Amino acid sequence: WAVTANDTVALVAFILADQLAGLPTLVKAWKAPTTESPWAYVGGVLATSLTLTTASPFSSAQVAFPLVVLAFDSTVLTLVLTRLGPRLKGELGQDLGIEAVERTIPARREVDHGER
Numbered sequence: 455w456a457v458t459a460n461d462t463v464a465l466v467a468f469i470l471a472d473q474l475a476g477l478p479t480l481v482k483a484w485k486a487p488t489t490e491s492p493w494a495y496v497g498g499v500l501a502t503s504l505t506l507t508t509a510s511p512f513s514s515a516q517v518a519f520p521l522v523v524l525a526f527d528s529t530v531l532t533l534v535l536t537r538l539g540p541r542l543k544g545e546l547g548q549d550l551g552i553e554a555v556e557r558t559i560p561a562r563r564e565v566d567h568g569e570r
Contacts, residue, residue, distance in 0.1 A: 472519075472522070476526055480529065483534050484539035503524065
């Protein structure tokens with residue numbers, strides 16, 4: 455605000471900076487969703503939803519940032535819960551660790567009963 459002397463420009467700059475900072479998290483949630491905890495984003499969705507219910511008077515300046523955070527947290531939460539990125543790339547089995555599970559299951563062995 456001190457740099458621009460315009461509250462709207464400052465708000466837009468703040469939102470853009472925040473979203474740019476969140477891009478690595480979005481990419482990680484897309485590529486490796488199992489490395490993210492959904493609970494942080496559930497909390498974010500709930501918190502920003504509650505924040506939006508308290509906005510009075512309901513003006514764009516008051517709700518712009520909470521709406522952006524709500525959209526971001528909802529997007530990351532969706533990516534984490536649905537594992538959409540790996541599913542679309544066909545890597546869901548690897549992402550869920552299916553190969554590791556298969557390695558722990560003993561191979562089926564034929565029992566030799568002396569019959570030949």
